[in-house]
Amino acid sequence: MEYTRFEIARIIGARALQISMGAPILIHVPEDLIDPLDIAMYEFKKGAIPITVKRKAQ
Amino acid sequence: MKMTELSLIWKDKLENVDRLRMNAPVYYAVDFEIKKELELPVYGYITLKGSEANYRVKITEIKKYEPMPGIIKKTTKKLQTLLKIEEVQDIAAIPLSEFRKEDGTYLKRVTKFSYGMIEEEKEIKIKKFREFTPEEKELDENVRKKYGIALPFSVIEKLVKVKEELELNKKEWDKVIDKVVEKYKKRRVDPYEAVGIVAAQSIGEPGTQMTLRTFHYAGVAEMNVTLGLPRLIEIVDARSQPSTPTMEIYLKEGIREDEEKVKEVAKKIESTTIIDVADVITSVADMSLTIVPDSKKMEGRGVKIEDIVDSLSKLKTYKLTVELSEDRIKVRLPEASYKKLYLLGESIKTLTLRGIKGISRAIVRKSRDSSEWVIYTQGSNLGDVLDLEEVDGKRTRTNNIIEIAEVLGIEAARNAIIEEAINTLEQQGLNVDVRHIMLVADTMTYNGVVEAIGRHGIAGEKESVLARAAFEITSKHLLTAGVLGEEDHLRGVAENIIVGQPVTLGTGAVTLIYKGKKR
Numbered sequence: 001m002e003y004t005r006f007e008i009a010r011i012i013g014a015r016a017l018q019i020s021m022g023a024p025i026l027i028h029v030p031e032d033l034i035d036p037l038d039i040a041m042y043e044f045k046k047g048a049i050p051i052t053v054k055r056k057a058q
Numbered sequence: 059m060k061m062t063e064l065s066l067i068w069k070d071k072l073e074n075v076d077r078l079r080m081n082a083p084v085y086y087a088v089d090f091e092i093k094k095e096l097e098l099p100v101y102g103y104i105t106l107k108g109s110e111a112n113y114r115v116k117i118t119e120i121k122k123y124e125p126m127p128g129i130i131k132k133t134t135k136k137l138q139t140l141l142k143i144e145e146v147q148d149i150a151a152i153p154l155s156e157f158r159k160e161d162g163t164y165l166k167r168v169t170k171f172s173y174g175m176i177e178e179e180k181e182i183k184i185k186k187f188r189e190f191t192p193e194e195k196e197l198d199e200n201v202r203k204k205y206g207i208a209l210p211f212s213v214i215e216k217l218v219k220v221k222e223e224l225e226l227n228k229k230e231w232d233k234v235i236d237k238v239v240e241k242y243k244k245r246r247v248d249p250y251e252a253v254g255i256v257a258a259q260s261i262g263e264p265g266t267q268m269t270l271r272t273f274h275y276a277g278v279a280e281m282n283v284t285l286g287l288p289r290l291i292e293i294v295d296a297r298s299q300p301s302t303p304t305m306e307i308y309l310k311e312g313i314r315e316d317e318e319k320v321k322e323v324a325k326k327i328e329s330t331t332i333i334d335v336a337d338v339i340t341s342v343a344d345m346s347l348t349i350v351p352d353s354k355k356m357e358g359r360g361v362k363i364e365d366i367v368d369s370l371s372k373l374k375t376y377k378l379t380v381e382l383s384e385d386r387i388k389v390r391l392p393e394a395s396y397k398k399l400y401l402l403g404e405s406i407k408t409l410t411l412r413g414i415k416g417i418s419r420a421i422v423r424k425s426r427d428s429s430e431w432v433i434y435t436q437g438s439n440l441g442d443v444l445d446l447e448e449v450d451g452k453r454t455r456t457n458n459i460i461e462i463a464e465v466l467g468i469e470a471a472r473n474a475i476i477e478e479a480i481n482t483l484e485q486q487g488l489n490v491d492v493r494h495i496m497l498v499a500d501t502m503t504y505n506g507v508v509e510a511i512g513r514h515g516i517a518g519e520k521e522s523v524l525a526r527a528a529f530e531i532t533s534k535h536l537l538t539a540g541v542l543g544e545e546d547h548l549r550g551v552a553e554n555i556i557v558g559q560p561v562t563l564g565t566g567a568v569t570l571i572y573k574g575k576k577r
Contacts, residue, residue, distance in 0.1 A: 004248040004249055004250070005248055006248060006249075006250055006251075006564045006565045006567065006568055007565075007568050009565050010565045010568040010570060011570065013565070014570055049573075050572060050573045050574060051570050051571070051572065051573055052570070052571055052572075052573040053568050053569060053570060053571065054569040054570075054571045055569075
């Protein structure tokens with residue numbers, strides 16, 4: 001499934017919030033990656049975020 | 059197809075035809091009785107206006123009416139017969155005068171129901187939407203299979219055309235399709251994107267650069283046309299009469315090349331009233347009206363003094379005595395009354411001698427590529443102009459959108475809105491993507507009638523109370539909603555903002571769920 005840009009934004013946003021509140025990071029990230037948002041984006045790129053979207057009708 | 063056989067003709071409503079078409083094959087209960095024995099299957103013709111057959115239906119069964127589930131009823135009462143309708147076909151309209159009754163005479167009008175035969179040699183044209191050619195179909199299927207998307211009809215059509223024109227081989231052809239699909243995907247709008255807002259901004263911003271003045275542009279050949287922002291507002295407001303209605307009338311081959319013939323037609327179109335060719339003098343002394351024709355003006359408009367006298371007989375409300383003497387026409391009322399004399403004077407002034415109502419001027423000019431003569435008019439009357447034999451209806455146009463909707467239908471009106479808006483913007487040197495304007499045109503016409511954008515049109519018809527209240531006249535909407543006990547399902551944008559919820563647009567419309575680990 002291809003995500004729309006809104007869905008990508010939501011997923012990364014939700015994950016970044018979790019990370020910023022202290023959630024464990026799921027994959028190894030480069031050490032200089034500090035910002036929760038950057039980490040969430042990195043995770044998303046690697047497909048590591050365990051979040052998806054529910055669409056109305058498919 | 060045996061067409062000499064007796065068929066049924068009845069008058070029906072468009073809404074019933076649509077129901078039949080959607081549900082066929084279906085039983086249709088009608089309010090007339092079929093007494094004759096007919097050999098099945100039999101064809102039925104449906105007329106909408108009573109003067110021409112617009113649809114043909116195939117009937118495979120005729121029986122007495124009895125209530126049954128799943129039948130379609132023509133009316134609510136006095137149902138007599140059940141017809142089994144197999145299919146409904148759109149046919150090119152056949153005048154009912156081409157149908158013969160059993161006694162050999164021809165039909166005139168059908169108000170309810172009649173039997174009739176159609177001449178054998180008469181060809182019946184069934185209207186059909188163009189379907190894919192085999193090649194186009196193949197391409198369509200391949201694209202679906204390979205890329206998982208369906209390209210629009212027009213794109214498929216163009217692709218096949220390009221292939222033939224440029225004589226592409228298989229490899230090049232595949233590359234082209236690849237690129238087209240890529241571009242197409244890129245240009246698609248994501249679900250839940252706020253297209254309306256984007257369209258509003260995209261039209262609104264260039265709008266600020268347009269001339270704000272009610273700007274009458276002195277066009278070529280002494281004609282005025284409203285342009286710029288006033289015209290754009292006019293289009294969006296769906297005014298029943300634009301401030302400067304104009305037409306461009308194109309003519310059929312054989313006439314359009316000859317300036318004289320075209321001028322002849324222009325004279326026929328231009329409406330001439332008495333005041334255009336003569337002075338009307340009211341004389342209270344002997345209670346009479348004197349019409350003094352101006353010979354120069356009459357010659358220019360091609361009117362004779364007899365025409366004026368003839369036209370006076372059109373005034374049926376008065377019994378007039380008309381005297382013609384020395385190029386003057388004296389009109390007298392049977393009784394002396396100042397008021398009536400005044401009223402008569404006014405109605406004589408605006409009496410049409412010839413031409414088409416609403417068209418005050420018609421100018422003949424060379425077309426832009428100067429290959430033919432075109433008539434440009436001030437004032438518009440599409441219906442009557444199209445009725446003229448010399449007119450090429452396919453190219454003739456008007457800037458009166460409502461008139462187009464009435465004469466040619468809602469789809470034509472939609473196209474007219476798009477074209478008029480794009481042209482107005484372009485004349486000011488502004489380029490707006492058509493899709494924004496298409497969206498506006500679609501929202502204005504989806505209902506089947508042309509609606510304005512704004513309080514009286516689209517915005518005033520929103521389902522949600524809060525959305526309407528947020529727009530204009532807040533208290534009135536809230537009050538009536540309270541009186542009627544209206545509900546609001548909070549589906550739109552404005553409602554959700556008022557309530558303080560995320561709106562169902564963009565990221566606000568996404569529902570997140572836990573995916574679980576992939577192992």
